[in-house]
Amino acid sequence: xxxxxxxxxxxxxxxxxxxxxxxxxxxxxLDGCGDCALADLTERELTxxxxxxxxxxxxxxxxxxxxxxAWPAPAAPRPRGRWPRVLHYAAVAAAALLLALPFTYExxxxxxxxxxxxxxxxxxxxVRMLQSQRPLEIESGGIHQVIPWFSGKLDFAPGIRFxxxxxxxxxxxxxxxxxxxxxxxxAFGEPSHAISLFVxxxxxxxxxxxxxxxGTYRTVARGFxxxxxxxxxxxxxxxxxxxxxxxxxxxxxxxxx
Amino acid sequence: MRDGEAAGxxxxxxxxxxxxxxxxxxxxxxxxxxxxxxxxxxxxxxxxAAGQFTPGxxxxxxxxxxLRNTFISQYRRRRHDPTVGGLDTVAPEVxxxxxxxxxxxxxxxxxxxxxxxxxxxxxxxxxxxxxxxxILLDLEGLSEAEAALVxxxxxxxxxxxLSRARASLRVILKTWRG
Numbered sequence: 001x002x003x004x005x006x007x008x009x010x011x012x013x014x015x016x017x018x019x020x021x022x023x024x025x026x027x028x029x030l031d032g033c034g035d036c037a038l039a040d041l042t043e044r045e046l047t048x049x050x051x052x053x054x055x056x057x058x059x060x061x062x063x064x065x066x067x068x069x070a071w072p073a074p075a076a077p078r079p080r081g082r083w084p085r086v087l088h089y090a091a092v093a094a095a096a097l098l099l100a101l102p103f104t105y106e107x108x109x110x111x112x113x114x115x116x117x118x119x120x121x122x123x124x125x126x127v128r129m130l131q132s133q134r135p136l137e138i139e140s141g142g143i144h145q146v147i148p149w150f151s152g153k154l155d156f157a158p159g160i161r162f163x164x165x166x167x168x169x170x171x172x173x174x175x176x177x178x179x180x181x182x183x184x185x186x187a188f189g190e191p192s193h194a195i196s197l198f199v200x201x202x203x204x205x206x207x208x209x210x211x212x213x214x215g216t217y218r219t220v221a222r223g224f225x226x227x228x229x230x231x232x233x234x235x236x237x238x239x240x241x242x243x244x245x246x247x248x249x250x251x252x253x254x255x256x257x
Numbered sequence: 258m259r260d261g262e263a264a265g266x267x268x269x270x271x272x273x274x275x276x277x278x279x280x281x282x283x284x285x286x287x288x289x290x291x292x293x294x295x296x297x298x299x300x301x302x303x304x305x306a307a308g309q310f311t312p313g314x315x316x317x318x319x320x321x322x323x324l325r326n327t328f329i330s331q332y333r334r335r336r337h338d339p340t341v342g343g344l345d346t347v348a349p350e351v352x353x354x355x356x357x358x359x360x361x362x363x364x365x366x367x368x369x370x371x372x373x374x375x376x377x378x379x380x381x382x383x384x385x386x387x388x389x390x391x392i393l394l395d396l397e398g399l400s401e402a403e404a405a406l407v408x409x410x411x412x413x414x415x416x417x418x419l420s421r422a423r424a425s426l427r428v429i430l431k432t433w434r435g
Contacts, residue, residue, distance in 0.1 A: 011420060017401075038366065045369040046427060050396055053374045054381070059279035063293050067300050071268030083327070175290055256304060 001025045006036050010043050022169050062128065062177050069180070115208035118228055118237065119221045121137060126196040126239035127186060128225060129176075136172035142165070146173045150184050158184040158199040159234050162256040168195065168249045178237065179205060186251060195240035195249060202235035216250060229254070260374055267307050267326040271300065274317045278324050281393050285328050286384055297330065319405040325356070325390060325407055365431055380429040388422035395419055 006029045012018050013026045030037045059067075129135040138149040143163035150158055153175050164170030168188045176185035176198060183200035207230060208217040215230040225246045227238040236253070240246050278299060280293040289377075302323050310319055379391050387408065394404040405415045 008420075011366075011416075038362070041370065042427070043423070045366055046423060049369055049372050049377060050392065053372065054377050054396065055374050056276075057280045057283040057292070059275040060293065063279070063296060064272065064275050066297065067272055068268075070297075070300060071272065071304060091313075114377060130360050177293075 001029050003029075003033060003036055006030065006033070007039060010036075010040055014040070014044060014047065018229060043061075062125070066177065066180060095132065104234070114161050115206075115217060115219065115228070116180070117206055117207065118217075119219055120200060121225050122196075122228065122237035122239050123221050124225050125176055125178065125183075125185065125198055125237075127197050129174075129187065130194060133184075135174060137174040138172050140170045142174040143170060146170060149173065150175070153181050156201055156234065158186070159231070160184075160186065160197075160199065160253065162252045164188060165252070166253065167245075178235075193241060193243070195238065195246065197253065198237040198239075200235050200237075202230040202233060205235060207235070218247070267303075267310060270316055271303060271320060274320055277317060278320055281321060281390065284381060284393055285325075286332055287382060291332065295324060295328055298327050298331065298393060301328060315399075315403050317397075318399060318406050318418055319393065321338075321397075321399075322407045322409070324392070326409075329384070340403065347367055349372075365427065368431065369427070376430060376433065380426050380433070384422060384425060385430050387418060388425060390424045391415060391419045 006013075006026055009018060009026060014025065018026065019218070020116045030040055080082055106131045115227060138146055144158065147158060149159060150173065162168075169190070171187040171189070171191075171194075174187045175182060178198050178200040181200050186197040186199070188195040188197060208228060210215060211219075216227055218225070218227050220226070223242070224239050225242045227236075227246050229236050229248050229250070231254070238246050238250055238253070240249075267272055275296065278296050282295040282299075283289065286292045286295055299320065301318055306323070309352065381392065384392070390408060391404065394407055399407065400413050401412045401419075405412045405420075408415060408418075410418075
């Protein structure tokens with residue numbers, strides 16, 4: 001076995017993919033050849049660097065959630081048939097009743113079931129923006145820089161004309177997701193009173209139908225103020241701390257001076 | 258098994274590979290937004306083709322293959338990048354590997370010991386898509402046969418592609434730090 005043979009098989013040697021007799025031959029060559037021994041060390045060092053120091057990217061939680069929602073749940077296993085059929089049906093009916101009770105109670109006790117999903121999504125997205133170290137893909141140079149940045153990144157134009165002001169400065173934006181679709185995520189306010197605005201296509205979402213005030217649904221969830229409204233094809237979700245005066249910002253967004 | 262049942266059975270297990278798929282997607286597309294879109298499209302295609310998956314075979318490799326094929330069909334063309342799609346392992350601006358890939362020295366070994374994450378990522382992104390994929394699949398722990406399945410080529414091709422990709426990587430790192 002010469003140097004050429006050994007170099008060809010170094011990776012297999014290191015990965016333990018060679019037959020025992022070949023391993024012995026390679027090892028004997030390495031013991032007697034300084035150049036190949038150095039090549040062996042170098043390849044091991046490269047593997048070590050790649051395995052230990054190559055940056056690994058994890059799928060964002062929002063993506064995982066969307067993927068999980070897209071895949072159907074596994075089918076429940078079928079009954080084995082040892083119980084008499086009547087008992088089986090009775091058990092199924094009882095279980096269904098037990099399972100349905102809490103959901104029925106939840107649905108009845110909530111003002112609007114569709115709003116729960118929308119509000120939860122808005123708060124989750126806002127929290128992700130707060131927790132992200134780099135939430136903004138475009139730092140604000142003004143509305144005329146931020147809005148055009150979305151061009152080509154979304155299949156709609158975010159209908160925002162409010163340019164920000166001293167009370168609600170526009171800090172920038174990023175492409176995000178709302179439920180199952182892309183959204184323009186805009187950040188208003190100082191970081192200590194951060195407000196997130198998500199703009200997305202409105203069709204097909206379970207918009208609240210009750211408790212609306214001037215077409216806007218307002219609620220508090222997990223300590224955040226949340227406003228939802230839609231205007232034409234676009235939907236809007238505004239989230240911030242309760243003291244962030246969201247209604248004033250919503251008015252400015254809906255009716256810019 | 259019907260497609261719906263197959264998808265349901267496969268779903269939970271497939272989601273366990275979301276991080277591995279996203280990592281490869283991120284290195285192929287070079288940005289978060291496209292990587293997310295690529296992974297989502299991959300799962301969408303996998304869902305439609307769930308009935309074609311053979312139980313007992315490597316699900317991770319099957320998903321990675323769908324991801325790579327989706328990348329080729331949708332993203333490579335969009336990028337119009339002259340460095341992709343060929344047999345070369347590195348972009349044209351990188352020096353050829355012919356001699357340097359063979360020679361080793363203590364200085365190179367020392368440099369490899371000190372290489373940092375940012376340099377590794379930059380070096381990987383300098384490689385062609387196929388070379389980068391070969392290295393990443395190896396890092397994912399795929400066997401040569403599984404990597405060959407993902408990349409749609411012979412096992413021997415994977416072996417030489419990985420070897421050349423690693424040599425190119427060393428050359429790039431050596432050039433930068435030399």
